[in-house]
Amino acid sequence: MKTAAIQLTACLLIFAAGCASTNDRSPLEDEITALSREKSELQRRLEDVEASNAQLTKQVQVLSGLSDKVDPEKLYDLQGIKLAGATNLYDKDEDGKKEKLIVYVQPIDNQGDIVKAAGSVDVQLWDLNKPEAEALLGQWRVERDELKKLWFATLMRTNYRLVFDVADKVARFDEPLTVKVTFTDYSTGRVLLVQKVVKPL
16 A cells, blocks of 8 residues: 555656646747747748749740740730620519629630630620610629639630629510620720620510
8 A cells, every 4th residue: 555655646746847837938948949949930931932933934945945036026916806796684584574784705816716715704784775864873893813724615605604683683674685795905004995785685
């Protein structure tokens, strides 16, 4: 019994010594630990920067190898935009009211091909039969990051497909309306305009 008591006492003393050792860490030890963590984080950031620099260096080498006769703007020459024929107002919930405006935007290059051009789009819906102050029914802007998610390609059609809610903007769709679209091309800074009259289907 006495032996067991001695062993228990020894264990308690060892445990207490361990706790004291942990609690008695000096400020210098804490600072060393913090600096070690900071060094690891800085090392990680440095590796990220070096990887990024290596990629940029490779890009510069590729661009430097291009002929002086190559016009950078001609590498990506957007000539205009079109609105596909399906651009119109639609009754998506089949309640008898056209509550969605769907706009199909097709960027066109100098070869007449549809291309997934990077840029932003401004869309306006007009009723030109109304007085000037009331003619603009709605307007929307789609930024580049959102636009690139809206690329829509099928066997029948390739374009950006933009959908807007017009339930609170168009009470009745029994007369033609006008859709105006402005495309800002981020590769050249050009601003391209197109408009289309949409009629009740």
